[in-house]
Amino acid sequence: MRPAALFPLFRPLASLPGLGPKLAKLAEKLTGPHAVDLLWHLPCGIIDRRFQPKIAQAPHGRVATLTVRVDQHVPPLGPRYPYKVRCTDETGVLELIYFHARADWLERLLPLGRTMVVSGTVEWFQETLQMNHPDAVLPEDQRDTLEVVEPVYPMTAGLPAKTLRRAVKAALDLIPDLPEWQDGPWLARQSWPGWADALRRAHNPDTESELDPLSPARRRLAYDELLANQVALALVRRQQRKLAGRMLAGDGRLRAKALAALPFRLTGSQEGALAEIFADMGADRRMLRLLQGDVGSGKTVVALMALLNAVETGAQGALMAPTEILARQHAETLAPLLDAAGVGWAVLTGRDKGKARAAVLERLASGDIGVLIGTHALFQEDVGFHDLGVAVIDEQHRFGVHQRLQLSAKGRAVDVLVMTATPIPRTLTLTAYGDMDVSRLTEKPAGRKPIQTVTVALDRLEEVVAGIRRKVAEGARAYWVCPLVEESEQVDLAAATERHAFLRAGFGDRVGLVHGKMKAADKDAVMAAFAEGRLDVLVATTVIEVGVNVPEATVMVIEHAERFGLAQLHQLRGRVGRGAAASTCLLLFDPHLTETARQRLKTIRETEDGFLIAEEDLRLRGAGEVLGTRQSGLPSFRLADLEVHGDLLPVARDDAQLIVNKDPELSGPRGQAVRTLLYLFERDAAARTLRSG
Structure with a gap:
């Protein structure tokens, strides 16, 4: 239960002075629904009204507060002219300028012969000082009610600044x-x-x-x-x-068979991560571990070993991916190794219906399936495991803390291993995954060649197409990723369709197209045609960003690369360089670049180290955007800015651990x-x- 002392702060905005239902809706869009949200909405500037010169000394373009006598009202000559109020002090004349104001209102506001205090921006016009629509007008005897330093808040259209300030003041009065x-x-x-x-x-x-x-x-x-x-x-x-865990320590027999079927040896960092994972699984508490590895660092093999360790003890393992394409691809990668180990496996996605689905569920419940691979369909009500021991979640940033908590409900003390190919800066790892232990894969498997990354101005498009034609003639395959136009799939789609038509004119029908609006089955069919070599060029929106594996693809073209974030460029580039042949990534950019975009392209050209790229991405774009906070499960902070306050995070973590250990x-x-x-x-x-x- 929320403590009673906080009740006033969680009043709805509409209950604050000045905010009726209509304006409260606008304020809510800006800050959030409660009074407390106004407290987190901090000023971004100030208006300083402390400067109080005489008329003759007032400088052009500055905010000034003047004490003047009202001498004359000059109504406009016609609707296109302003209403003027002439005022004076002992040094000169000040004209107050009002457009579209009613005469009777102005006569009440500025009575003839009265001494008034007026504040606003002053400008010299043809030897006369003027103030357009003063911010404040009050009688001299009320001078002390003038807000001499006025906070300026981030605003939204339709909400008057004065109204918002009044509501913030009211919220401050509620502080218990x-x-x-x-x-x-x-x-x-x-x-x-x-x-x-x-x-x-x-x-x-x-x-x-x-x-x-x-x-x-x-x-x-x-x-x-x-x-x-x-x-x-x-x-x-x-x-x-x-929550009581269970000890899952297999005898290694299945893992040995799978390792023998691998065409390469594990890297040092894969072996290190596995040692940590097996120690967690063998302990009597639940594993909750994040496995961070760059594109192509071999996370899937590490996940397989964790799954087989569970199967060796008689339990089952599940591998969950965020999309159908990824789930089926994991199945393709793991199938030969699971078969070599003699372990029953199946795939389950939202597309599986009817008898086929029922058959999988029956085998799963009986324990005949040792490893189940699928999408979040694995966690639907009717999916019952015989004995789920470990769950591996791929691309964690699509699932928040809540899904991690739900997961445990599918079995008895389920160990959870979470994988991400998006290297996450250390500060974000702490804020988003502080509830987990972290393993990092920092090496690439043997045989992975570096990817040559080249930046090319968009006006050299014809040369790029000619270069791809030469590569395709030599047997290569190419991705062509279309730009993010805006937050609209419709427009992205138009750009991709147009590029597809343009390339078809040159390459004929060996050019495919995939985008987010396609049905899963159609998307899979095009991907399969590309993987099997029936297509030479695949035009795509960013749906191919995560996990697609075609070792024969050696060219990646990213159009309007300046519109993508660093982490995204790095992910996309990681789709090539997966086979033995040398690979190239071409970043096509608009020559009119901002400085930040120039920095991004320079970073991606100079390094393939995902962790370094992630830190730079955080520096250039800020935490909110690095993983697209909207869908990332990352907390969004209102008062803390991780770039500026990052030094406070380790202190907060140590303090939090101390608090919870001393007083659980x-x-x-x-x-x-x-x-x-x-x-x-x-x-x-x-x-x-x-x-x-």
Whole structure:
């Protein structure tokens, strides 16, 4: 249950002054649905009204606050002219300019003969000082009610800035008195304010420097958010650890047969990762491990060994992939090795229906199938395992923490191994996968040749096509990836269809097309034709980004490469270089590049190290975009910026571990305060793993 002290902060926006139902909807789009969301919406600038010159000394283009006497109202000559109010002080004349304003309203606002305080941007026009639509107009005796330093917030169309500021003020008034959750000595060393004080300071900056994310108030708030994230992950991890595990330590007989059927030896980092995995599986607690490996580092073989280790003990293994293409491809890769080991296997995806599906389910329930490969269809209600011992999830960033928790329900104390081919920067590994142990594959299997990466301006398209024609004549196959036009599959599709038609004109009917709007069966058919050599060129949108394996493909063309993120370019490039022949990746770019795009293309040209690329991607684009946070299961932070506050993350992690180890139920004084912190940042799912109290 959310603590009662926080109830006022979780009021709906519409209940705040100035925000009726209509404006509340706009504010909600900007910040979120509750009053607390306004607290996390920090100012991005200030308007400083402290400069108070005389009229003659006011500089052009600056915000100034002037004390003047109202001398004359000058109504407009016609609808296209402004209404002017002439004002003076002892040094000169100021004209207040209003367009489309009603005379009676202005006469009430600025009564003749009164001394008024007006504030806004001043400009000199033909020897006269003017102020268009002043921001503030008030009688001299109310001068002290003028907001001299005004925060400026990120806005959305249709929501008046004044209305938003008023709502934020109301939200600040709701801040309750909460116990301190941060460690006292640490807080003192940092010279940070208390939580409520930090929020008030962040929303009422006095100078530009207080807008800096490194200012004490903002660093304090960022740390609070990171601490909430790390405590939540520590609790989930502890919950997983508490669930009784089972010892799965096979005798190695099946693994030996599969290894003998492999055409290469395992790399040092594969053997290291397997040692960690087998130690986890052999322990009496559940395994929850992330296996990070670059494109082509041999994760699938590591996963197979984990699955076979379970099968050797009489249990079953499942391998789950995010798409049908990937699931079937894993099956193709693993089938010869599973057959060599004499292990029964099957594939199950959403496409399998009727009798075929029923037959697989029957064999699965009886234990006849040792390894089941499929999509998330594996976790539908009617899929029952005889005895599931280990689940391997591929491309983890498509599944969040919740799916990881659900997984365990399919068997008795299921060990979970999660794989990703998207190398994740260390800071993001901590925020997204802090509930897991991490193994990294850092070497490529023997025989993998480096991929030559070349950048080519788009105006040399004809040369590129001629080069591909030569390669195809020598027996090569090529991918041609079309640009991300915008967040619209429709437009992406138009670009791909157009490029497909253009290439068909040159290559005839040996050019295929795959895109996201195709039915799975049609997509698979085209992919199969390309893999089997019935097509020479495959035009595709980014659906081929993950996991497609055609060793004969040695050319990758990425059109408008500047529109892709680094991690995505790296993933796409990894589709080639999988066979014995030398491979090339051509990055076609628009010559009018931004500096960031230029940096990205330079990085991808100079290195194939996915982990290095991931760190650079984080630096250039920020955490939110690196994995496309929308679908990545990554937490999105409101106050913490990992590029700026990354140094606070390891501290928050250590602090979180200390808190949870000392007071697992968060029942002591600091524990109770930390519990409030979890609810404040809506980490309710983690809080629910605690006993109530």
